[in-house]
Amino acid sequence: MAEEHKLKVVVRVRPLMGQESEARLEVEEGRVQVGKLGFEFGKENILRGEGLHNELYQLTTAPLIAHLFEGYNATVLAYGQTGSGKTYSMGTSESKDGVVPRAVDEIFERKAANATVFFSLVEVYNEEVRDLIAPRSLAVRDAAEGVVIAGLCERRVETRDEVLELLRTGMRVRATGATDMNARSSRSHMISTFRIEVQRSNSRTVAKLHLVDLAGSERAKRTGATGDRLKEGIGINKSLLALGQVIARLVEIQQHQDSTGHVPYRDSTLTRVLADSLGGSAIAVMIACVSPAADDVEESANTLRWASRALKIRNVAVTNVIVDDSVALRTMVRRLERENELLRKRVRALRCALTPEEAAVVEGAVDDEEAADALPAAEAEAEDDDDDDDDMSSTSLEEEEEEAARVRELESLEQEQRCMTKLREHYERAIERLEKEVKELEQAHQSTENSERKAAKLRAQVLKATREAQRCAELKSRAETEANRLRQDLETARRRRGELQRELQSKDAQHATAARQWHREARRLRRDRDRLSGEKKRLAENYDRAERTRLRQLAESRAALRRLKKDDCFERPLIEGLAREAAKSRAEATYLRERLAELSVDQRRADTIRKSSPKPEEDHHDKVIDDYAARCQRIRRQSTTSMDVDDLAAKMKAVKTVIADVRTQREAARQQLDQPVLDPRLLRDVVPRNYSKPWQHNAQLVVALPPPPPREPAKSREPLAEIDTPP
DSSP states (O other): EEEEEEEEEEEEEEEOOTTTOOEEEEETTEEETTTEEEEEOGGGEEEESSOHHHHHHHHHHHHHHHHTTBBBBEEEEEEETSSSSSSHHHHHSSSOOHHHHHHHHHHHOOTTTTTEEEEEEEEETTEEETTTTTTTTEEEEETTTEEETTOOOOOOOOOOHHHHHHHHHHHHHHHHOSSSOOOEEEOOEEEEEEEEEEEEEEEEEEEEEEEEOOBOOHHHHHHTOOHHHHHHHHHHHHHHHHHHHHHHHHHHHHHHHHOOOOOOGGHHHHHHHHHTTSSEEEEEEEEEEEBBGGGHHHHHHHHHHHHHHTTEEEEEEEEEEEEEEHHHHHHHHHHHHHHHHHHHHHHHHHHHSOHHHHHHHHHHHHSSSHHHHHHHHHHHHHHHHHHHHOOOOOOOHHHHHHHHHHHHHHHHHHHHHHHHHHHHHHHHHHHHHHHHHHHHHEEEHHHHHHHHHHOOOOOHHHHHHHHHHHHHHHHHHHHHHHHHHHHHHHHHHHHHHHHHHHHHHHHHHHHHHHHHHHHHHHHHHHHHHHHHHHHHHHHHHHHHHHHHHHHHHHHHHHHHHHHSSGGGHHHHHHHHHHHHHHHHHHHHHHHHHHHHHHHHHHHHHHHHHHHSOOOOOHHHHHHHHHHHHHHHHHHOOOOOHHHHHHHHHHHHHHHHHHHHHHOOOOOOOOHHOOOOOOOGGGGGHHOOOOOSSOHHHHHHHHHSSSSOOOOOOEEEEEEEOOOOOOO
8 A cells, every 4th residue: 555645844943052142043933034044844843942852752753653553664864953953852862852762662552462673773974884782884785675784783672671771872882072063963873773563364564663863964164173073074964965965856856757867875875774765665754953043044044945845755655564475375275165165065955955866866967067958858857747647647736836846946956056066166276276376385485495595505604704703803812912912022122222221321421421531631631732832832932042042153153254264274163163053953953843743743632532522512621722723833834934944054055155265265375375274273272272161252262363374285185074964
């Protein structure tokens, strides 16, 4: 039996809450006004205010319960933005009021002995169906009878408390979270389903009641959602958008009466599960929950817009009756057997009313294939007998009447016999049909046995899957053992890291100790540097003093050479004095070079220590060391400049040139005057010497002597030995 039902919409306007002070939604005579937009739903279909659970239940769910036990599917879904009161209206929270608890009460009040109630609870979270009674993910599949959820856990329930306990268990598992708009926002669509089976004599009815608590539509900017909350909000809005597109498409198809139009049920898991409730064979009711607050005007208008579109959807509700063919056939066989038995009893009664001869005639006619011709022959024979009796003797009127009555009774019996024959043929054909049907049933039974064998195979597969699950559990246990081992390794690594950190701290302490030692060594080197600087300063002063002495001596030597131009008898002592002075200068230069080399080695050593040591904090000692290095470089340059060997060699060459000129002049003078040359070795006898005074004083005494008398030219003497030039 099919009936057309329009989708019913009931609008529930919640009161202002918390900090909400301004209402921008008005209700007037069955019309909801949101700003400049108005929506008509009927006065009786709009509820405003707190409470009103009983009124909401009587408008939405109570009419569906009676249809439920007649075999009609039904759906009640709550639609609206987040925080508009959907969960409160459905009663799926901790409260005992709402649509779901009241529906549970009425279902068990109406439940008869031949009715069975099953309950299931699922949620659609991020386009995934999850079982809330036996928590796991489920797959949605298409079957011949419609969309089914494979592996869904359905519990047979006998009392109201069992259902409420399952609801509480599911609500603890259901995905919820806090947002800026709702402290306990539902992050999934929850579907509570009652399946009711009513067993009748030769059939049974199966009906489902879906109570749907949809998640609220929301905006990420208002909810302040991030991370997983933002992902959940995107999934919720996607499924609600798909639901709205399905509603719009159904309205368009039904207005244009286009039965071939495509409805996008498969765009979302939610619309696939609710496909039968939207435009299918179920009686559907929508509860549109809206908020009157000024901040929620746009969301409330959007909810009312979709609700007004849903009013135009029409569902053709049909009863879900399952007929048992074997029971119907057995009933028909029993009825036919009873009718056949009644006919046999009637035949036996008619036979008792006939005479033996008439019964024999009737039985012969019934048994013979030409039973239809037996009766006219009997009538003709009876007429011949009557004629003979009339001719031979007269019969009384009573005997004739009795004979006529017998003839009429015989005719009626013959007619009934023909009817019985037809009935017997009819029943025989019916019995043949029943036998064929029984054979078909036996074949069906055989197919059932095949199905049972397939079921046994499936059970074997289930057993195999169970073993596989056990193996997976073992693998999980092994993985947990491995994880524990890895945790122990991690703990060992952490302890090792602690030990290494302590070793590093110890090494840092050792390095700090070494740094302090290096600082002490640097201070010692600075003290050595200061000492060497003082020594270098003294050496520089000695060098300056020696240089002044050398210059003074050189000047004195030049003066003496000028005085000795007239007397060369003192040139050898002069040369020897100059040689000794040059040797002394070379010795002083060598000593200064060695001291400078030592200072350079000390400087490089200090630089090496300073570079290899960890960089200490900058202090005033670094500046002292830098000043010391710069000063050493400056002194080295000054020493190199002042101790230039080439200059000294040039000076010595100049002295040798002067001596050679003097020698030449003196030789020429002696040749002219032919005077004997004064032997320098005899000067000690002529000139008294004062050995406490320098040799220049004695040279002056020699120069002051009168020139010797001329003498014969002496043999040529060996030239003066060359003065060694310092390297």
